[in-house]
Amino acid sequence: MLHKLRRSILLLWKLLVFILVGSVFFLLFSIRNPYLLVPSRTAGITLLAYTLVYILMTQVYGGYDVGTKKSRPIIYSLSLSVIAADLAAHLFLCIMNTTVVHNGHFVYEQPLLLLLCMILQIVLIVIFSYGGNGLYFHFVPPSQCLVILRPGDDIRRLTKKIGAYHKQFQIRQFVTLDDPQLYDLIDQYSTIFLCNLSVRERLGIVEYCYSQKKNFYYTLEMFDLVSLGTERVMFDDISMMHSAPKGLTMEQRIVKRGFDIVASLLCLLLVSPIMLIAAIAIKLEDGGPVFYYQNRATYAGRTFRVIKFRSMRETHGIQHSVTKDDDRITKVGRFIRKYRIDELPQLINVLKSDMSFVGPRPEMLENVEKYTRELPEFSYRLWAKAGLTGMAQVYGKYNTSPKEKLTMDLIYIEQYSLLLDLKLLLRTILVLFTPEDSTEAFEDDAEEVVTK
DSSP states (O other): TTTTHHHHHHHHHHHHHHHHHHHHHHHHHHHTTTGGGSOOOOHHHHHHHHHHHHHHHHHHHHHBBBBBHHHHHHHHHHHHHHHHHHHHHHHHHHHHHHTTSTTTTOOOOOOOHHHHHHHHHHHHHHHHHHHHHHHHHSSSSEEEEEEEEEETTHHHHHHHHHHTTTEEEEEEEETTOOTTHHHHHHTTEEEEEOOOOOOHHHHHHHHHHHTTOOEEEEEOHHHHHHHOOOOEEEEEEEEEEOOOOOOOOHHHHHHHHHHHHHHHHHHHHHHHHHHHHHHHHHHHHSSSOOOEEEEEOOOGEEEEEEEEEOOOOOOOSSSEEOTTOOOBBBBBHHHHHHGGGGGGTTHHHHHHTTSSESOOOOHHHHHHHHHHHHHHGGGGGGGGGEEEEOHHHHHOOOTOOOHHHHHHHHHHHHHHOOHHHHHHHHHHHHHHOOOOOOOOOOOOTOOEEOOO
């Protein structure tokens, strides 16, 4: 019964968390503003602002997703959402009190109380995140999974990736496409993973899983990526899917470029003290140059010189791409890479129109040639201007493979919208609060390429 009602129970838990964290704000600020707890215009507008921003931010960052996410990502996502809702509600409260309390003078009220409110809310979020996941997985056992792959495929990477979610999924068996017992095995499991199968190879399996009401997952191929950008149209009583050539409209280009100019100027102004400190630290460590320049590819294959803070020792000749524990990275470099400070000079590239704020990350020219030979569809990334951040930077990791990064970049191109740009920018803030090794680094077995 609990398994059947889990969605309804989770919805009630999400509502309870929203009520509790919201109550902390309204109860604390009602000490000086008692009309927040009674029907009033101030209470209504403040509550509306809090609710709308909370819902919007949980759509961007994710909400109380127990059972699907680990506890720490839930804590980070929900904390950012609640902080944004607090700031919005507090601002509206101050505006309403301008005429009600302060006789026309705007006063930013009780900032320390706002900080206390956020701390208490985060404590509640931590308790409910760990407690909610603990309760969920106590009553809901992991799905018993069958993984289907091609003969000869390496199962270690699949085991590691899926195994990271061992509370949700328990891999019980691997089977290859040529196994004569394939469909009998599918009948024995509740969840099926189809890994690296072409559309043709998986077609019959998908139809069978669908007919048997199986829960199934499959990796994306080019056909799937194209389908993401299609729309359903009707020709009389015939349903068809339509895919149009990809590209920004003139209006989208104007808005996107205008945003890039304004945002890059504002960001350069705000982060200039950080950039100055980073430049001094780099110079003091080894006396080498502060900046690092490298030719990168952007829209339509055009090349430009990307600007970054130098994070590695100066070397010459053939070098391999940055690895997770690369000994060429300096002490200062390791810090600025961890917190993405080395990327800040690229704001100049954005201002110059070499890059946009959001788009596929610009690759080294050598990597473009190499990856295009291995994955011909890699060239499709150049249908969009290179970006300071993007889907691969928000959702990828340091060891994300070129094919997986390509998949995310093509998803961005197929589903492009200004709202998607805004969502990725906001999610980049979450990435900055959860620093890890550079998303541009490769595993230690990366092949050698020429760097300049």
